[in-house]
Amino acid sequence: MEHMHTNALILIAEDEPEIVDILKAYLHREGLRTVWATDGRTALELHLSLRPDLLLLDVQMPQLDGWQVLAELRRRGNTPVIMVTAHDQDLDKLTALRIGADDYVVKPFNPAEVAARVRAVLRRTQCQDESSTPVLRIGTLEIDLEAFRASVRQGEHLHSLPLTLTEFRLLAHMARAPRRVFSRGELIHACLSTESEVLERTIDSHISKLRKKLEDAGLPGIPLSLRGVGYRLEDIA
The missing domain is CATH 1.10.10.10 (Winged helix-like DNA-binding domain superfamily/Winged helix DNA-binding domain)
Incomplete structure (x- = not known):
């Protein structure tokens, strides 16, 4: 089943270039493609035009924050989303899951763990989407x-x-x-x-x-x- 996730497109919505560079390196190592949005509004525009397989979505961003972007994504459909929050607070985690995130990670994070979580969410959601296996x-x-x-x-x-x-x-x-x-x-x-x-x-x-x-x-x-x-x-x- 691993071939299902190779070349999947990951949209990274994050306004800190240093973090993006690290995430890109680890995701590319996993055979995944990436695209970068520096603010929430651009993230929504790229979601419409590129149809990414998954979003890594930071909570604190210019234009629109991560909560607003996630709410709009859930109105559009079920694109998998992993929220990235700077606060290890139960309320943030519950809010992410309540609005419809598939997972969350807390800064500072281990980029290898983030890549593993991306793989896990892709595996779970893509398997569920297979019409031949209800x-x-x-x-x-x-x-x-x-x-x-x-x-x-x-x-x-x-x-x-x-x-x-x-x-x-x-x-x-x-x-x-x-x-x-x-x-x-x-x-x-x-x-x-x-x-x-x-x-x-x-x-x-x-x-x-x-x-x-x-x-x-x-x-x-x-x-x-x-x-x-x-x-x-x-x-x-």
Whole structure:
């Protein structure tokens, strides 16, 4: 599968040339192409014209900051984004994941680690985009999108999860971006009927039942609840 990511185009949105030079060197070493935007507005323009495979997006930039750029990118589609923040603050990390980032790194960073994270995000997102494989696999969890069936692999055995349709929709929706935090409102809009008014506590009830079924299958503690923010599926071993 490694050939899938060779020659992928990475848009680096960063206003510090020294950092860009280091990132370029390590990404080129991985066989990846790069293009550079010095401000948020240029990053959005290059995204439209070049259709990069992934963005490395700094939070603090001229014109438009990283949060504004990320919000616009998510209105446009699902281009993978790794946020780069200068602050090792939980709020920054949660904000990045809540708005729709696929990952984040904190300055000062190890450029080799950044390159590895780029590879990992490309691998995950490009595999999910393959129309010939409508199965999401996250650790031992397997979700068949066509058969509406979710299973947990236990050795050679697949343990089928007895999910309701709503529980399956919630699980599949979060599994497409397991590190992202989904707000209750977003989950309501994406997974529940919009014909009637749905209270946010209804999502809590569905998630609670889903969590119990995953726990019974050997996957305790997921989805993870983030108070005041929403839910995240988390990485599954």
